[in-house]
Amino acid sequence: MRIGELSRRTGVPVPTIKYYVREGLLPPGQLTSPNQAAYGETHERRLRLIRALLDVGGLKVAEIADVLAAVDDPERPLHKVLGAAAERFGTAESEHDDAESAAAHAVVTDLISRRGWRTHESNPAADDVSKALAAMARLGHGDFVEVLDDYADAAEQVARADLAYVNRRVAVEDMVEGVVIGTVLGEAVFSALRRLAHVDASAKLYGADGPPERKPKA
Amino acid sequence: MRIGELSRRTGVPVPTIKYYVREGLLPPGQLTSPNQAAYGETHERRLRLIRALLDVGGLKVAEIADVLAAVDDPERPLHKVLGAAAERFGTAESEHDDAESAAAHAVVTDLISRRGWRTHESNPAADDVSKALAAMARLGHGDFVEVLDDYADAAEQVARADLAYVNRRVAVEDMVEGVVIGTVLGEAVFSALRRLAHVDASAKLYGADGPPERKPKA
Structure with a gap:
């Protein structure tokens, strides 16, 4: 889907989505042309997780980046992930x-x-x-x-x-x-x-x- | 006591104490000369409370100001104070x-x-x-x-x-x-x-x- 559709589905404004991509919280979409990228289900799910950690969990953007890095690293043992989340x-x-x-x-x-x-x-x-x-x-x-x-x-x-x-x-x-x-x-x-x-x-x-x-x- | 002594007793640097006074978190000391103020036990206690809310409780300075305003207002019912603290x-x-x-x-x-x-x-x-x-x-x-x-x-x-x-x-x-x-x-x-x-x-x-x-x- 295009970034506008991702925004509509999640309620997150397009500039905010772009900011999360720049900060490394959200992987970039698949480029379909020099100015256009396609986003999938995994982006939508990740975006919801970011918003939940931010809005409900009260984490800061930098803290979320740490937690997500731990989530994405399969070598990282579970208790280290928990540690990052609890930090x-x-x-x-x-x-x-x-x-x-x-x-x-x-x-x-x-x-x-x-x-x-x-x-x-x-x-x-x-x-x-x-x-x-x-x-x-x-x-x-x-x-x-x-x-x-x-x-x-x-x-x-x-x-x-x-x-x-x-x-x-x-x-x-x-x-x-x-x-x-x-x-x-x-x-x-x-x-x-x-x-x-x-x-x-x-x-x-x-x-x-x-x-x-x-x-x-x- | 002088501000230097207050700083030594609480471990809070003098410029930080002055900042709390400017932000209204800590009442000013009693002026003893145009450039000098005396601080008492209540200042020391309030300073420890501020540091605990900040360091252990993780509250922000503005949130602490709200909580302390509620603490200092005897007209404020207890559950409103609790509300401010829990906010x-x-x-x-x-x-x-x-x-x-x-x-x-x-x-x-x-x-x-x-x-x-x-x-x-x-x-x-x-x-x-x-x-x-x-x-x-x-x-x-x-x-x-x-x-x-x-x-x-x-x-x-x-x-x-x-x-x-x-x-x-x-x-x-x-x-x-x-x-x-x-x-x-x-x-x-x-x-x-x-x-x-x-x-x-x-x-x-x-x-x-x-x-x-x-x-x-x-």
Whole structure:
């Protein structure tokens, strides 16, 4: 199909499609004349994936380029692809070297060993948990660690559901795209469900009157 | 304290502190002479909150300004503050008007009613769930809805833990900052825990050999 048809089918403006091609996110069409290129189903599908990662997943164009490069490289092991897809959720914060960091590291090491998770503390995600907990502790929220096991229970349940979903699809198609979609869009789904569940939990905890009045600032 | 001391205590460079003051994120210090200002504990605390939202929460400066304005306005009801804090997780995608959107909306309405959640489908978070599900369906992942109840179970558990945590702190301090920290940093904690749990679930599902070989692209 021509680029105009691709644009109509996906709702992505023609200049935007050309921009994605220039940035290497979308392979160029097949040239049919010096000024015309033909696009196929794979372009349409890739374009939808780009838009979903951008609009729903909240990834930046450069991050999408990394994720798609991983998807397109059959030599790249699956967990590296997952890593690239999950990278945007990583923190950019440089490591602090203080008591809060040390305590948070110890909490995470203990959590992993206590739950028997077959991963280890050198996993970048473990670092991200530590960094977030240390940042909370520096804000006087060190006791957030008390809810960590509730979070871990929930994370295990989501991870089991994710893996079962991906595994079911292995027979159907290349698993890698499924992992990317599940990781990035699944994150968006969970985040929104958590916000909905907050409203419900708040109604159950505080009743119809809502939470107590805000206390004036000291 | 002088700005240099504030910088040393928080690890934030002096020009960055001045930038936050110009952008209205941080209140100016008390002028002690035409060229010198004194900063206090509240500045130090606010600065740590800004850095945590920025570095760990991944919010942009403009988003932090919105969240802090909500925190500082005692007239603003709690759920509006939560809304501002959660806003960054919302999707920017414009509403599609297609079969996938209609089906996703129906799924979310059904989910809310089936689980007895005291919220309704006009909640922006409900829209975000629909949009993510519709984007997945357009990518051929319509059957992701099959794991939605597992996600909802986990979201309920996290929301209960969050509310119990916030509620426990009501006596201690202004609740609002706690809600902001819990929403934004709690999100970062959960996201990283989910990635850790993926590694564990993958090891349990596929054993030590890892997932099956990637199939070559068609």
